[in-house]
Amino acid sequence: MKSLQKLLQYLKPYTLFAILAPLLMCIEVAMDLLQPTIMQHIIDNGIAQSDNAYVIQMGLLMLVTAFVGLIGGAGCTVYSSKAAVNFAADIRRDVFRKTQQFSSRNTDTYGAGKLITIVTNDVTSVQQALMMTLRVFVRGPLLFIGSVIIVWVTARELFPVLLVTIPILMAFIYFFSSKTGKLFVKVQKAMDKVNTKLQETFSGIRVIKAFNRKNYEMDSFKDVNDTLTKRNMAAEQVILSLMPVMLFVVNVGVVFGMWMGAIKVDEGTMQVGVILAFINYLNIIMNGLISSSHVLMQITRSFTSANRIQQVLETVVDIQEPVNPIHTSDIKGSVEFDQVNFSYSKNGEYVLKNISFYAGAGDTIGIIGSTGSGKSTLVKLISRLYDPDTGTIRISGKDLKDYSLEELRTLIGFVPQKATLFSGTIEENLSYGKENANPDEMELAARSAAAYEFIERLDKGFNHELMQGATNLSGGQKQRLSMARAFIRHPKILVFDDSTSAVDALSEAAIQKTLRDHYGETTVFIISSKVSSIMDADQILVIDDGMIEAAGTHEELLQTSQVYRDIYETQSGKGVLSDE
Numbered sequence: 001m002k003s004l005q006k007l008l009q010y011l012k013p014y015t016l017f018a019i020l021a022p023l024l025m026c027i028e029v030a031m032d033l034l035q036p037t038i039m040q041h042i043i044d045n046g047i048a049q050s051d052n053a054y055v056i057q058m059g060l061l062m063l064v065t066a067f068v069g070l071i072g073g074a075g076c077t078v079y080s081s082k083a084a085v086n087f088a089a090d091i092r093r094d095v096f097r098k099t100q101q102f103s104s105r106n107t108d109t110y111g112a113g114k115l116i117t118i119v120t121n122d123v124t125s126v127q128q129a130l131m132m133t134l135r136v137f138v139r140g141p142l143l144f145i146g147s148v149i150i151v152w153v154t155a156r157e158l159f160p161v162l163l164v165t166i167p168i169l170m171a172f173i174y175f176f177s178s179k180t181g182k183l184f185v186k187v188q189k190a191m192d193k194v195n196t197k198l199q200e201t202f203s204g205i206r207v208i209k210a211f212n213r214k215n216y217e218m219d220s221f222k223d224v225n226d227t228l229t230k231r232n233m234a235a236e237q238v239i240l241s242l243m244p245v246m247l248f249v250v251n252v253g254v255v256f257g258m259w260m261g262a263i264k265v266d267e268g269t270m271q272v273g274v275i276l277a278f279i280n281y282l283n284i285i286m287n288g289l290i291s292s293s294h295v296l297m298q299i300t301r302s303f304t305s306a307n308r309i310q311q312v313l314e315t316v317v318d319i320q321e322p323v324n325p326i327h328t329s330d331i332k333g334s335v336e337f338d339q340v341n342f343s344y345s346k347n348g349e350y351v352l353k354n355i356s357f358y359a360g361a362g363d364t365i366g367i368i369g370s371t372g373s374g375k376s377t378l379v380k381l382i383s384r385l386y387d388p389d390t391g392t393i394r395i396s397g398k399d400l401k402d403y404s405l406e407e408l409r410t411l412i413g414f415v416p417q418k419a420t421l422f423s424g425t426i427e428e429n430l431s432y433g434k435e436n437a438n439p440d441e442m443e444l445a446a447r448s449a450a451a452y453e454f455i456e457r458l459d460k461g462f463n464h465e466l467m468q469g470a471t472n473l474s475g476g477q478k479q480r481l482s483m484a485r486a487f488i489r490h491p492k493i494l495v496f497d498d499s500t501s502a503v504d505a506l507s508e509a510a511i512q513k514t515l516r517d518h519y520g521e522t523t524v525f526i527i528s529s530k531v532s533s534i535m536d537a538d539q540i541l542v543i544d545d546g547m548i549e550a551a552g553t554h555e556e557l558l559q560t561s562q563v564y565r566d567i568y569e570t571q572s573g574k575g576v577l578s579d580e
């Protein structure tokens with residue numbers, strides 16, 4: 001409830017629309033309420049008295065009221081949708097903006113599936129609630145109150161019928177609404193699971209095919225889909241069964257109304273038209289109550305959605321900008337880790353333990369170690385994707401946390417383990433590394449990453465369109481583009497996170513030569529499982545179980561580190577594996 005109230009601040013820019021919509025609805029309601037009374041006059045004063053002129057006159061009045069009602073209704077639809085759709089678009093924009101500020105830890109907490117459900121379903125749910133509120137929430141109660149007043153004024157003898165039917169109708173509405181509230185919370189949760197499943201399946205479709213897991217995925221989708229269907233069915237059945245029950249109560253009311261009316265007509269104290277008008281008003285009362293109850297149900301449903309939206313908007317981003325950031329102009333790219341400890345979850349086990357090393361500006365640092373030892377985590381800390389739990393990381397002698405986040409990340413060219421490219425042209429993907437890069441810079445970056453040759457062979461060269469996830473490129477081509485994207489910004493620090501695994505040996509040698517020849521002042525981190533990729537580094541860190549097991553040059557490590565020697569010997573053909 002509170003969350004929904006907070007979200008209403010998004011309605012402020014559209015206050016005028018939000019006021020106009022119900023006002024125009026009042027016009028429609030007034031016209032709707034006039035119709036039965038006009039009809040009553042046509043019957044009692046026109047048809048009963050054989051006064052054709054009166055019938056035509058009142059008939060025209062009915063048409064005019066219907067037309068005015070139509071204008072009111074259409075205007076209400078236009079303004080209520082303008083208010084609700086814009087209100088939802090602004091919320092969606094802010095939720096998306098917030099997720100862009102999220103640290104990696106914040107994103108991990110939600111998971112992509114849930115975030116997608118929040119930005120789509122939940123925002124649509126509050127949009128629906130607002131739209132219905134602006135349209136129906138005014139219409140329902142006004143029709144109800146207006147009809148009750150008119151019956152009181154024009155057919156007071158039949159009023160006792162309302163006194164009995166209305167409380168019964170309300171009791172049924174209360175009973176059904178309270179049931180649907182809980183059911184919709186369950187529907188929402190089931191929807192979350194369907195969306196998470198869809199998101200996972202679409203992004204992993206190749207793996208599913210390669211492992212022949214189609215049937216398994218079909219079955220597990222069936223499970224979540226069946227749950228959603230069952231819950232939706234239960235909720236819809238409750239909503240839909242309200243209508244026949246209400247109609248039954250109204251019909252009983254109509255019978256009693258006619259019976260009482262017939263007695264009055266017999267006694268000469270009531271005219272037939274009054275009974276017909278009363279029946280119409282009874283139906284209007286029922287419709288007013290039902291539509292109000294539907295709005296209430298939608299509002300209840302949107303509480304959960306509003307909570308989830310507000311939760312994202314209020315998430316405390318744990319990577320914060322410094323209050324007085326230092327600027328990065330003319331800094332060198334030295335990197336120092338000083339007794340750094342890090343865990344992914346609060347109070348969890350450290351994934352990095354007491355890491356200390358110094359990389360001078362322009363140095364090349366090789367990082368090697370077993371799977372899951374913490375290599376990628378170590379370099380993620382340099383870009384402040386996560387902050388260390390304890391210890392300090394310094395760039396150019398200053399604490400990382402003192403730099404402006406944006407400037408810090410501009411200093412660093414990051415080539416991730418899994419090349420992530422976006423749909424769009426190659427040029428657009430490279431511009432991601434440096435906005436407004438000119439064609440010469442593009443070419444140089446592509447050449448540096450050994451990507452130029454294959455780009456040139458493409459029909460449209462740099463204007464070649466990549467599909468979503470760059471599925472129309474090979475693994476090696478993706479890695480080269482991902483490298484070119486990092487090169488193009490001429491960063492102070494370059495990080496290669498095991499990113500040459502799909503690049504052939506010749507191209508890798510060419511890239512290493514480029515690094516030596518053109519990036520002499522850049523501090524380069526190369527994570528690799530191959531000793532050949534890092535053996536020329538100024539310093540190699542051997543990581544084992546989150547700790548630096550040994551550090552030094554290739555020659556030094558061959559003397560001092562058993563782990564390094566084992567890896568080297570295995571890969572150079574002198575080790576245990578090759579002996580077998």
Ligand SMILES: Nc1ncnc2c1ncn2[C@@H]1O[C@H](COP(=O)(O)OP(=O)(O)OP(=O)(O)O)[C@@H](O)[C@H]1O
Pocket residue numbers: 108344345351369370371372373374375376377378417498
């Ligand atoms: N986002 C995350 N949340 C929780 N744990 C994580 C996360 N990312 C990695 N880990 C865990 O942290 C540890 C170190 O992972 P990391 O990716 O740094 O290893 P790595 O040495 O780069 O491995 P590889 O050579 O296989 O890429 C692993 O135990 C991994 O399960």
